[in-house]
Structures are given as structure tokens and as C-alpha cells.
Amino acid sequence: MSAPASDLDLEDFLRHGGRLAAARRAFPDAPTPWLDLSTGINPRPWKGARATAAxxxxxxxxxxxxxxxxxxxxxxxxxxxxxxxxxxxxxxxxxxxxxxxxxxxxxxxxxxxxxxxxxxxxxxxxxxxxxxxxxxxxxxxxxxxxxxxxxxxxxxxxxxxxxxxxxxxxxxxxxxxxxxxxxxxxxxxxxxxxxxxxxxxxxxxxxxxxxxxxxxxxxxxxxxxxxxxxxxxxxxxxxxDHAWRERTAARLAKDAARLDGLLAANGFEVLGGTSLFRLASTPDAARRFTALARRGVLTRPFSDQPTWLRFGLPKPKDWPRLQSALEGSRR
Incomplete structure (x- = not known):
């Protein structure tokens, strides 16, 4: 079972994002696959040349x-x-x-x-x-x-x-x-x-x-x-690939605006960020981090700013899941 929010050690998640193995250990009952929003990485990568076998x-x-x-x-x-x-x-x-x-x-x-x-x-x-x-x-x-x-x-x-x-x-x-x-x-x-x-x-x-x-x-x-x-x-x-870069920049800007709206509608104050990640604030950030993680959504907390959480962008198919997790985390 997952530890109560008051007992959870967030140390593994305060250094930087992407700690999925630590999240799986801390929240073994979370639904999978995890929705990792703890980093600022484009969720829709460039699809082109890869290394040849030779x-x-x-x-x-x-x-x-x-x-x-x-x-x-x-x-x-x-x-x-x-x-x-x-x-x-x-x-x-x-x-x-x-x-x-x-x-x-x-x-x-x-x-x-x-x-x-x-x-x-x-x-x-x-x-x-x-x-x-x-x-x-x-x-x-x-x-x-x-x-x-x-x-x-x-x-x-x-x-x-x-x-x-x-x-x-x-x-x-x-x-x-x-x-x-x-x-x-x-x-x-x-x-x-x-x-x-x-x-x-x-x-x-x-x-x-x-x-x-x-x-x-x-x-x-x-x-x-x-x-x-x-x-x-x-x-x-x-x-x-100049065309991909231009299309992607425009899409990311739209997705960041959409994420801002979703966060604001669920009790967060959006403080800023880039179109690859958004920084938000809420007085109960530690509790919201834990509530989201129990729903399989990993975000990025901060040791020196306990009211902050950073959110990356979800893949297109994951927007409904993120919305549901945010709504559930308010309770």
C-alpha cells in the first residue's frame, strides 16, 4: 500500500524530474502506465532518421x-x-x-x-x-x-x-x-x-x-x-527539418495554453514556464503531488518552494486522464 501523504518522503522527487522507478516504489498501487509530467520533454518527438544497424x-x-x-x-x-x-x-x-x-x-x-x-x-x-x-x-x-x-x-x-x-x-x-x-x-x-x-x-x-x-x-x-x-x-x-520545428513550436504553444486553463480550473495559480512545461502554485502542493501520484501522474515538486509543482505536457491521448486526476486531486 502507498504511504500516507504525511509519511511520504519526497526526497527522491526533489532533485529533478523523471524518477519513475522511485514513483513506482512509493506508489505501488498507482494505475499504470504512469503519466510522467515531471520533465519538460516534448511528448510528441521528432520521428525521422535513426542509427542504422551497421x-x-x-x-x-x-x-x-x-x-x-x-x-x-x-x-x-x-x-x-x-x-x-x-x-x-x-x-x-x-x-x-x-x-x-x-x-x-x-x-x-x-x-x-x-x-x-x-x-x-x-x-x-x-x-x-x-x-x-x-x-x-x-x-x-x-x-x-x-x-x-x-x-x-x-x-x-x-x-x-x-x-x-x-x-x-x-x-x-x-x-x-x-x-x-x-x-x-x-x-x-x-x-x-x-x-x-x-x-x-x-x-x-x-x-x-x-x-x-x-x-x-x-x-x-x-x-x-x-x-x-x-x-x-x-x-x-x-x-x-525546419518545417517540423515550426509546426512543433506552434503546437506546443497551444498545448501550453490548454494546460494553463486546465490547471487554473483545478485550483492552481499558473506562475509561468515555457511551452514545454508550466509552473503552478497551490498552498497544498505536497498533498496534490501525492494525490496525483496515487492516480499515476508524476509531477515535479521543489524543496525550496513548497507551494510549487511543475507540469510537463501530456500526449494527446492523455489529456482526459490528466483532467480526471487533477479533478480527483482536489478532494
Whole structure:
């Protein structure tokens, strides 16, 4: 039987989304399959090229990786010598603190906790501050997620100056006008994620955009085979699929508006987000999290903001189930 809400340890769900195994353990009686809304991943992924059987039996060819980086660079509006493919934006943000050697960092908060963790593990002094206070904090590096996760806050005033500025654009496909990728260089570094917008998080593909020398140093950190055959095949073809990208951006915006309406109708205040996830607030967020989980719907709670829950988008067939679970969770 599931534990009472008052006895439930939410620790497994506070680090980041996607903890389905922990959800199954905590709520063994929940109906299956689970409806996982705890991440901001497109529920209707790009359907196109995959790795061939032959490519899975050999090491990736350097020319294939260069072709992938060229396809991504064209989509980002930059030259390919400024782009380094990495096994996910997460891998890049973990590598950069040691690669840059900065001993202090200011991080615009609240935001994705992996950034602060990576800098602390590298031995740097970390200060998480409100975005408006970044300029007043002395540090060798600054990290900004734009648009921000989890609240979708947008920044349009990003300049590197004399400090390293790392801009995590993992969700920028939902707001492409915010991207500063074309300005990457000198002390401005941009991170991009493939899996979220394209709905293929499991292929583990991301990119670092920087001045050519630094991009080459990033590439060297990950060796001659930084990404898999699946990542190469999907990324190279998907970034060239402009029509799909435009259709998907429009559909996601409509679905996000629909989710806002559903949340508001069921007692939540929508605080923001992107068209891949919505951040909502309710005084009884822990109880609502548990009530939804008992109905097989996994959301994302927050340790430092106990009234928040983040919701990803459901698949088309799952909207009625989500509506029913939200209505049931109010009781």
C-alpha cells in the first residue's frame, strides 16, 4: 500500500524530474502506465532518421560528428567551428567549471540545481542570487538559464563583460528570439539541448557554442567519440527539418495554453514556464503531488518552494486522464 501523504518522503522527487522507478516504489498501487509530467520533454518527438544497424556496430566516424555539428550550427545561426557536440547539455555544464578554472560563480536563481552542484564539485565559491543582483556580485563567472527552468523567466540583457557568461539555452527553441548563440565568443558560452524540444532526451545530445579555441577544448574533453550513433543520426537529420520545428513550436504553444486553463480550473495559480512545461502554485502542493501520484501522474515538486509543482505536457491521448486526476486531486 502507498504511504500516507504525511509519511511520504519526497526526497527522491526533489532533485529533478523523471524518477519513475522511485514513483513506482512509493506508489505501488498507482494505475499504470504512469503519466510522467515531471520533465519538460516534448511528448510528441521528432520521428525521422535513426542509427542504422551497421552504424551501431562501429565507432562513430569523425566526419559524421562534423556533419552533425554543421547541421546544428546552421540551425543555431553560427559557424561550425564554434560548435562542439557533447553527450547532453548536462555533461557540458558539468565539464565547464573545471575547464574554465573560475574559482567563483554567480548563478541567477531559482534555477536548475545542476549548475550550482557542478561548480561546487569543482571547488568554486557559488552564490545563487536574484537575476537583478548578478551585476552586484563579484565573481569570475555567471550562469543564466534562458528561458529559465522552472519559472520560464526571460532575459534579454545578457552581456559577458569581463566575466565568463554561461547561458544555458536548453529550452530556447520555445522562445528562439532569446537566443544569444550568434554572439557566442570571447567570454560568452552558450549551451544547447537537443532532447527536450525534439522529444528524444534518451539519445543524450547537446552542444557547446563558444569561440573556436574554447569549442575545440570542450571537444577534446569528450574525446574522439563524444556522442553515439543514435545521436548523430537523429541530430543531423532533425536540425535540418525546419518545417517540423515550426509546426512543433506552434503546437506546443497551444498545448501550453490548454494546460494553463486546465490547471487554473483545478485550483492552481499558473506562475509561468515555457511551452514545454508550466509552473503552478497551490498552498497544498505536497498533498496534490501525492494525490496525483496515487492516480499515476508524476509531477515535479521543489524543496525550496513548497507551494510549487511543475507540469510537463501530456500526449494527446492523455489529456482526459490528466483532467480526471487533477479533478480527483482536489478532494
Amino acid at each position: 552504424s551501431l556496430t562501429r565507432l562513430p566516424d569523425p566526419d559524421e560528428i562534423k556533419a552533425l555539428e554543421a547541421a546544428a550550427a546552421a540551425a543555431f545561426g553560427v559557424s561550425s567551428d564554434r560548435v562542439a557536440a557533447v553527450p547532453g547539455a548536462e555533461a557540458a555544464l558539468r565539464a565547464l567549471p573545471r575547464l574554465l578554472g573560475a574559482r567563483s560563480v554567480a548563478i541567477a536563481a531559482p534555477t536548475y540545481g545542476g549548475h550550482a552542484e557542478a561548480w561546487r564539485l569543482a571547488g568554486a565559491k557559488v552564490r545563487c542570487v536574484a537575476p537583478g543582483d548578478l551585476s552586484a556580485v563579484a565573481s569570475e563567472a555567471v550562469v543564466v538559464v534562458n528561458p529559465n527552468n522552472p519559472d520560464g523567466a526571460r532575459r534579454e540583457d545578457l552581456e559577458a563583460g569581463d566575466r565568463w557568461l554561461i547561458v544555458d539555452e536548453s529550452f530556447v527553441e520555445t522562445a528562439p528570439e532569446l537566443s544569444v548563440a550568434v554572439r557566442a565568443g570571447h567570454r560568452l558560452i552558450v549551451l544547447r539541448s537537443f532532447g527536450k524540444f525534439y522529444g528524444l532526451a534518451g539519445v543524450r545530445l547537446g552542444f557547446v557554442i563558444a569561440e573556436p579555441g574554447l569549442a575545440a577544448r570542450v571537444a577534446a574533453q569528450f574525446g574522439d567519440w563524444p556522442v553515439s550513433a543514435e545521436a548523430i543520426a537523429a541530430g543531423t537529420a532533425a536540425y535540418a
